[in-house]
Amino acid sequence: MHELGIANSVLEAVREEIRRHPGAVPRKVGLAVGELAGVDPDCLQFNFQALTRGTEWEGLRLEILWRPRRHRCPACGSEFDIVDYNFACPSCGETRTECVSGDELELKYLEVEQP
Amino acid sequence: MTRVPLEKKVLSENDRIARRLRERFRAHGVLCLNLISSPGAGKTSLLERTLEGFAPEERVAVLTGDIQTDNDARRLARYGFPVRQITTGGTCHLEAAMIERALEGWGSEAVDLLFIENVGNLVCPASYDLGEAAKIVLLSVTEGDDKPLKYPAIFFRSALLVLNKVDLLPYVPFDVAAVRQNARRINPAIEILEVSCTTGEGLEGWRRWLALQREAVRKQAELGATLA
Numbered sequence: 001m002h003e004l005g006i007a008n009s010v011l012e013a014v015r016e017e018i019r020r021h022p023g024a025v026p027r028k029v030g031l032a033v034g035e036l037a038g039v040d041p042d043c044l045q046f047n048f049q050a051l052t053r054g055t056e057w058e059g060l061r062l063e064i065l066w067r068p069r070r071h072r073c074p075a076c077g078s079e080f081d082i083v084d085y086n087f088a089c090p091s092c093g094e095t096r097t098e099c100v101s102g103d104e105l106e107l108k109y110l111e112v113e114q115p
Numbered sequence: 116m117t118r119v120p121l122e123k124k125v126l127s128e129n130d131r132i133a134r135r136l137r138e139r140f141r142a143h144g145v146l147c148l149n150l151i152s153s154p155g156a157g158k159t160s161l162l163e164r165t166l167e168g169f170a171p172e173e174r175v176a177v178l179t180g181d182i183q184t185d186n187d188a189r190r191l192a193r194y195g196f197p198v199r200q201i202t203t204g205g206t207c208h209l210e211a212a213m214i215e216r217a218l219e220g221w222g223s224e225a226v227d228l229l230f231i232e233n234v235g236n237l238v239c240p241a242s243y244d245l246g247e248a249a250k251i252v253l254l255s256v257t258e259g260d261d262k263p264l265k266y267p268a269i270f271f272r273s274a275l276l277v278l279n280k281v282d283l284l285p286y287v288p289f290d291v292a293a294v295r296q297n298a299r300r301i302n303p304a305i306e307i308l309e310v311s312c313t314t315g316e317g318l319e320g321w322r323r324w325l326a327l328q329r330e331a332v333r334k335q336a337e338l339g340a341t342l343a
Contacts, residue, residue: 002207002208002238002239002242002243005206006125006126006242009125009126009128010125013121013123013125017119017121021119024117027116030121031125035267036267036268036271036272037242037268038238038239038241038242038266038267038268038269039242085300085301087303096303099271103268103271103272104124105124105125105126105242106122106123106124106125107121107122107123107124107125108120108121108122109118109119109120109121110118110119110121111116111117111118111119112116112117112119113116113117114117
């Protein structure tokens with residue numbers, strides 16, 4: 001249910017960024033959403049569209065870049081995506097690996113049409 | 116078309132306020148704990164049992180969040196410690212700015228343990244840092260033992276899982292071993308306590324856990340004072 005607030009925060013960030021590009025029209029915003037971020041991508045997309053429809057932001061698309069949980073092996077240093085909660089390192093078999101990403105909620109890019 | 120790279124957290128404004136709160140809690144040696152669960156898992160009951168065990172001179176306070184009513188604040192105020200209700204009026208979680216506002220004019224120097232009881236919801240509160248030292252997730256045995264897998268974000272971010280209502284285990288098909296395993300699949304480091312706020316079973320372990328955290332914060336504050 002907090003996806004509406006998050007959609008609004010994304011829009012605010014776009015608004016702030018676009019001020020640095022006078023005359024440019026924002027077309028697409030890229031948002032990285034980790035599987036541990038507690039955000040439902042469909043719900044976020046729906047809210048974003050509801051928020052922009054019929055406004056000056058109508059032509060702006062939201063691209064959600066889904067990020068799986070990723071671990072790092074302290075023994076051999078390899079990094080790998082987690083599938084089915086199997087945390088063991090696929091390279092050396094170490095079982096105590098550390099989560100390095102998968103909980104992000106970050107803006108990655110903004111595509112703009114230059115005047 | 117030009118692509119402008121951005122590196123910005125979406126909830127950066129909330130995070131900024133949360134950092135300010137965390138700094139303030141640290142400076143005053145306050146242990147702040149954020150209690151999260153679905154509605155009815157027993158957050159208020161756990162706080163009631165916790166408060167009733169404290170001597171009147173303990174420096175403890177509670178902020179309790181709900182969408183409507185101040186029922187919880189009234190329940191908790193009976194124990195004589197400062198309690199403030201945050202009524203969100205529809206918002207499904209607490210945000211750092213609400214905490215900051217609620218603490219206004221409430222010298223947090225006078226407190227060394229602050230409980231925040233979040234709005235009953237296992238999803239949204241996970242995304243909002245409130246400046247707490249730790250998130251605590253409560254789960255009751257009348258819910259499913261697969262909850263950690265269904266709501267991974269909150270179990271991933273919590274330091275402690277309190278499994279409540281264990282007195283009801285004989286009557287419900289809840290597998291404690293399974294919930295432990297599921298919680299650790301999401302967060303291998305999560306600590307787990309089994310309690311019943313009705314019978315008092317396991318509350319000793321909870322009080323011990325609290326005492327350890329308070330001791331750690333106190334030592335940290337002392338160390339900070341020595342270095343300064």
